[in-house]
Amino acid sequence: MHPHLETFQSDCADVVAENSGPSEIVRRLAPQMRKLLRAAPEFLEPCHRLGRPDQYARNLIFAGHDDSLSLFTLVWAPGQWTPIHDHGTWGVVGVVEGVLEEQSFVRVDHDVDAHRDEGIELLPGGLVLLPPGAVATFVPNPDHIHVTGVPANRGPVLSLHLYGRFLNAFHVYDKAAGTRHLVEAEHTEPGDDVPRRVA
Ligand SMILES: [Fe+2]
DSSP: OOHHHHHHHHHHHHHHHTOOOHHHHHHHHHHHHHHHHHTHHHHOOGGGGOOOSSSOEEEEEEEOTTSSOEEEEEEEOTTOBOOSBOOSSOEEEEEEESOEEEEEEEEOOSSOOTTOOSSOOEEEEEEEEEOTTOEEEEOOSSOOEEEEEOOTTSOOEEEEEEESSOOSEEEEEETTTTEEEEEEOEEBOTTOSSOEEOO
């Protein structure tokens, strides 16, 4: 792994090991992500830039041995979007190339129960446009819910996504039905050229 990535992973592991809580973790890791973005031209390899014609692509850069961290590149062609989803952990996002769009959603059902899969009421929240060099963070409250992607009339995007676990599955929400279900997400491992699903 490139020395920039080794340093970043080590710094992240140190912050997480202090166990100071999600908001403090992302507050401390956001500047580290900004620094990593500046070094991206030096450490990004062809396997990190793999895209997909059918959906946005997730390419793993590293995952911690103890499941406490993972860093992916996400590669977006114009018109590619996530479904409405959550993460089950904190996250730090940095944009390398292009302008990434994020639409947040807020859970407004009464007596919000983080483990309930029905009776979920979502309202659209704010929207942000993240240009190259931008860093955004989120924490579970009880979970951060959003849609991310690129409109069809905008250029492609490459972004870095750091999570507080190995993010291989997340809830996808059906806003109209008020439900959600767990979805396993495909990704490429370092050096792969075909996406795989890792349970
Ligand atoms: Fe997300």
